[in-house]
Amino acid sequence: MATGITAQLAIHTAKIRYEDIPPEAIEKAKDCILDQIGVELIGSTLEWNKIAYRYVAEMGGRGESTVVNYGKKVPTLDAAFVNATFGQGCELDDVGFAAGGHPGAATVPVALAVGEKQGSSGKDFLAAVVVGWDVMYRLLAAVRPSAGKRGFHSHGIGAPFGAMSTAARLLRLNDGQMLHAFGIAGMHSSGTMEYDQTGGEVKRVIAGIGARGGIQSAMLAQLGLTGPPTIIEGKRGFLKVFADLVEPEEITRDLGSEFKIMRIWFKLYPCVATVQGVIYTLTKLIEEHRFGADDVEEIRVGISETSLSHGGAIYEPHDVASAQFSLPFSLAIRLLKNDNDLSFYMDPKLWTDPKVIALARKVKSYADPNAKKDQNYNTTMEVKLTNGKSYKTFEPYPPGSPLNMVSRDVLRAKFRKMARTVLTEERIDQLIEAVDRLETYNDAAQLIPLVVK
Template structure:
């Protein structure tokens, strides 16, 4: 770990030995991925994540914030360069990246990398697709651009993971690594789609670092601002790549410099080896966790524990007390303030409630166990659910602390009205490498997300084209079926 910032003002390369800076090493990696290709398992994973993101973009049309974001973009006007999911009119590439990024992250159903605890695809995929449409890039280059962008976002996130602390330093500072490092990954992805070379990618990172942002207080006390974060990240990346094409430049020491990215965000405490070790040889992309449930990832094992208790015959009317044991670091997100977490006012607040997650699992739901229709305002305020949530305590569990943040484990104990005590431990997350979602489960998730807006035949055709994205010569034609569909008008929070 770097304990304090190095003063690099006398060395424009940023390296004591005059070697390449971190940004230059990332740019070299990304440029090589674009020209030489990526491993087959990485390309396959990118196609799956692109399908996942686009399905989420369709599903997010149920939210009033999605209507607001798209309306805001359409009001801007401008050249028709790229597509918004669910909007017939094309818009500028930066606006398309923003709108689709907002849609992709709005349901908290997008993928997560651990232990960096960030959601990389919801910004990188929209940025890459928008830039690819604008530039006329091939599907093959688009897949490679997404792969490189995801890897950059994840590695920058991991540079902020402190194993001694057992948590992301970004998170400890109240910063949303998803939007901060996601913007940087988006810049690389968009830059590759636009044809930037190594130097251009360094400049794109240099510009984007001044555009990246995001804070997480909304996770604690409410607000829908977090839904904007991946949109602004994707927009920042595309904007930076376009500005570099027009001549703007950035500092080569943008990451490790005295006034650079890591000093600004992490006060100089970061792990550069997380960026460079195995770069280009060991890929993080296939190990990013897919989400089976549309809620904050910290709550997923709580849902699983609730489902397991229901399978053991526990009935709601028999519950006297529930103790939800989780890693201490996640309590502030899913357990505090406890009064709010036991009585969420909206479906969105319910997505960040540990008590709600246990109850939702215990009562059962749709999709892969709980689905989008299990997180509505009506259910968040349902008296029967609130009665159960009032019996839930959220506590730090030492066993869970040992595992976090490589998994988000939960240990749920129930005391029944007859005095019986039952314990369910869920120590690994479904959707990750230890409990992967099958192709059929990912298809089920996509079909559930687009149900009612795309016909079954169209949904299946889109799925096949997205999974074969590397073979297409026209990204716009692949996205076209997703730009017009039936808006069911089922807006709710």
């Protein structure tokens, strides 16, 4: 009898060994881990994320796992909740290219929290991140873009599975427990994108909710709780509930031989993924043709339908989240400030600045029917100037994505900038070296003293 999709994923999650993972995937995991820790560090300093920390600190409980930056030991579930919130709370975290979600924020905080409690080795830590990333990516690829069109948040529905897979490996669940853990994770799979229509900083804790739910699923399965063994393919399972059009073959194709962490997309700008390529395209046009904000009459931007609905029409942000999701605002500050630093998105004065709003209003976005699959984040742009000149270009892939990957030097520079908000240069050097040598550690918790102030 054929094995169902859920069962195949459960077997894959339980059986893959560190030695089965190609060296290039392990190296990519190290880049992912360092990038995510950097995002957690800078994220830990932001007021809206501190709400999650205060919530957990006031709850108290047994000290099992460490909160990044602050060093406070809290229950494992709470540490993962806070650190994942830090790790997705400033829009600098990685993305599953052409699948969506932020697998780094679903796996690395979980591996840090559970690995510390369990005394997991560096090899186990790395393998757990790779497999968790793989599971989450595959599930989201099967329902994209349909799930997003229906209003579901990709991270919200995918993270509980990625987090569960990471935790379950470190907890060493057996085959039967693993299958039930998938069923339980499905009960945590949820979340809509109404925040990108009317705002709300609650978007910041989606990753925390997913991380907590994933670990909880694995722990409950370990204790004997059962779940539906067809949570993915069943009549009321993941595929049927979250999408109208699905590609289930995306879940099992090359399972165990191709690891989707190779499809990681590292963000370079502190804003939503759908705007990354647009900023990059405008930047290249500015560098090539040397025009400024005062020269622009109109900017026409062709992007995917999902990108257009995910912030393309926000012209006047009213909070940090809506600023980070606003395509027109991002282009306006690129022209006016020659940068897209996080500080600009956090500045309320810029949200209502007449010059910013006027320039943002010159941005006209439209849906490009050719922007699908690997081309989902492409950008067609035409800039019309007041002197009558017009420049048009097409960029197929945003920087940091697998088909336009940046160098490790660029990624390290990004990490250093983020980490400096908390750590000294000496500590940053030590942390980079520690992640580079992670597979040699008998206890991956050796990382923990390096991620606190």
